[in-house]
Amino acid sequence: MVDNFSIALSHALIALAAWRLIFRDDLDREDPPAPDKERAGFAMGGLVRRKQSKPTNEDKPGGRGNA
Amino acid sequence: MRDLAFVGFLMAFLALGFKRPFIFVLAYAYVDIVAPQRLSYWMLNAVPISVIVFGLAVVGWLAVDDKRSVRLTPRLFAILTLLIYCAYTTSVADVPIFAQEKWGWVWKALIFAFFLPLTLRTKLRIEALALFMVLCASAIIVTGGIKTAASGGGYGVLRLLVDNNSGLYEGSIISTVAICIIPLILWLGKYGTIFPQDWRVKTYVAALVFACLLIPVGTQARTGLVCIGVLAVLMLRFARYRFLYAGLVCAVGLMAVPFLPQSFTERMDTIREYKADESANTRLAVWKWTWEYAKNNPMGGGFDAYRQNKITLNTVETIGDGTTTQIEVQQMEDEGRAYHSSYFEMLGEQGWPGLFLWLFIHLGGIVRMEFLHRLYKRRDREDEQWVAPLALALQNGQIIYMIGSLFVGIAFQPFVYMLIALQIGLDTYLARRRQEAAWRPMRGERQVNAVASQAQPT
Numbered sequence: 001m002v003d004n005f006s007i008a009l010s011h012a013l014i015a016l017a018a019w020r021l022i023f024r025d026d027l028d029r030e031d032p033p034a035p036d037k038e039r040a041g042f043a044m045g046g047l048v049r050r051k052q053s054k055p056t057n058e059d060k061p062g063g064r065g066n067a
Numbered sequence: 068m069r070d071l072a073f074v075g076f077l078m079a080f081l082a083l084g085f086k087r088p089f090i091f092v093l094a095y096a097y098v099d100i101v102a103p104q105r106l107s108y109w110m111l112n113a114v115p116i117s118v119i120v121f122g123l124a125v126v127g128w129l130a131v132d133d134k135r136s137v138r139l140t141p142r143l144f145a146i147l148t149l150l151i152y153c154a155y156t157t158s159v160a161d162v163p164i165f166a167q168e169k170w171g172w173v174w175k176a177l178i179f180a181f182f183l184p185l186t187l188r189t190k191l192r193i194e195a196l197a198l199f200m201v202l203c204a205s206a207i208i209v210t211g212g213i214k215t216a217a218s219g220g221g222y223g224v225l226r227l228l229v230d231n232n233s234g235l236y237e238g239s240i241i242s243t244v245a246i247c248i249i250p251l252i253l254w255l256g257k258y259g260t261i262f263p264q265d266w267r268v269k270t271y272v273a274a275l276v277f278a279c280l281l282i283p284v285g286t287q288a289r290t291g292l293v294c295i296g297v298l299a300v301l302m303l304r305f306a307r308y309r310f311l312y313a314g315l316v317c318a319v320g321l322m323a324v325p326f327l328p329q330s331f332t333e334r335m336d337t338i339r340e341y342k343a344d345e346s347a348n349t350r351l352a353v354w355k356w357t358w359e360y361a362k363n364n365p366m367g368g369g370f371d372a373y374r375q376n377k378i379t380l381n382t383v384e385t386i387g388d389g390t391t392t393q394i395e396v397q398q399m400e401d402e403g404r405a406y407h408s409s410y411f412e413m414l415g416e417q418g419w420p421g422l423f424l425w426l427f428i429h430l431g432g433i434v435r436m437e438f439l440h441r442l443y444k445r446r447d448r449e450d451e452q453w454v455a456p457l458a459l460a461l462q463n464g465q466i467i468y469m470i471g472s473l474f475v476g477i478a479f480q481p482f483v484y485m486l487i488a489l490q491i492g493l494d495t496y497l498a499r500r501r502q503e504a505a506w507r508p509m510r511g512e513r514q515v516n517a518v519a520s521q522a523q524p525t
Binding site for chain 1: 076
């Protein structure tokens with residue numbers, strides 16, 4: 001009884017997650033990230049600065065930032 | 068009936084893979100963790116299901132996936148080297164039959180750990196793998212949690228879906244894994260996008276974490292208690308009100324004691340009385356034997372080399388109290404005792420080269436996750452808020468595993484290699500995204516490339 005409940009619950013959640021995943025475009029493809037606005041952490045620190053000229057992903061209508 | 072349900076589920080799962088081939092990768096993770104072939108009586112256990120699903124995952128990746136972002140990192144290279152080295156030690160193993168048996172599943176775990184990061188190209192894939200690992204483990208953890216809450220469990224007594232005591236279904240192993248995924252569960256609850264945070268997710272996360280904490284109680288594996296202690300200390304690091312948090316942890320711990328089964332508290336008491344404890348003494352004797360064995364066989368004896376050991380151990384027990392105290396020393400002979408420690412497992416089976424490779428793979432994970440955590444804390448970009456907590460969750464899970472594996476021989480546990488693959492996948496993904504974010508045509512291209520190559524993950 002407990003075993004069947006546990007199996008049913010976990011498998012239902014796995015199935016739901018898989019179902020949601022197949023409708024997500026960002027599973028296979030992501031837009032490029034918005035360029036760094038300033039120094040990009042200690043690995044990149046100080047070397048890469050920018051004067052932003054290109055529109056970012058966040059600037060596009062309906063666009064959103066990507067991770 | 069259950070068999071038909073499993074077959075139907077797997078078929079539906081694989082059918083989704085034909086729409087999105089990455090689902091095949093998740094399906095393999097499911098087969099590897101839950102092992103539905105062990106839960107069914109016919110059909111599934113008659114076909115080599117894991118080989119078929121792995122084949123589909125590789126073919127799907129080769130045929131459809133974008134391979135431009137594939138990178139070979141030092142840790143990935145170390146996994147491949149370890150695989151080749153294990154193949155060599157198996158060919159010259161001291162106990163060839165048993166070595167072949169273990170090699171039969173180890174190579175699959177290592178190949179998958181090598182393959183998995185190559186497929187983790189997007190944030191959603193990383194999240195999906197983490198979610199599937201947690202949900203698959205929850206199939207075992209939920210049943211263990213409910214049974215423990217209802218009946219208390221017992222050492223070697225708690226039945227986790229199957230009678231088979233192997234893979235994740237073994238008490239000490241599931242205790243360690245259950246605690247080591249708690250940080251990942253919390254991360255998924257907060258930053259997940261497949262199941263975005265709402266009251267249902269919060270409730271499930273709280274219930275699952277509670278079930279995870281109950282697993283060491285139910286299996287009465289002492290390793291689990293140690294892992295809970297490590298988790299409590301690790302969470303202290305970033306607690307806003309540390310003293311309050313520490314006080315709460317102590318209070319909850321003390322309040323929980325009366326609710327714990329007596330057999331659990333008695334067994335946990337034996338942590339202190341290790342001199343009288345045969346299990347603890349055997350461990351020390353086996354570790355001593357392994358150390359001596361490694362001196363004569365620095366290249367390792369192949370899988371299951373421990374089967375050759377013959378050990379003599381003394382147990383010291385103090386009887387009586389007050390004025391008349393009697394010390395009883397018993398001498399026992401034993402043979403073929405397992406390592407009960409992943410470190411000694413690696414040393415005895417794969418020798419010093421294997422141990423160093425293994426340490427490089429695992430300690431490298433801790434170091435890289437620390438690096439990513441600090442870097443992304445500092446970057447502090449709106450779209451990267453999920454990164455530092457995930458790196459920290461993966462690091463905490465790894466530290467808990469490294470401490471837990473001091474007392475359990477789980478050096479090749481496939482679940483842990485999936486955790487490593489997740490780390491490597493995250494690391495390479497982020498390195499690529501940093502490079503893309505810093506990309507400047509016309510200026511600084513050479514600089515950016517030079518910096519990005521310096522930031523190559525290990």
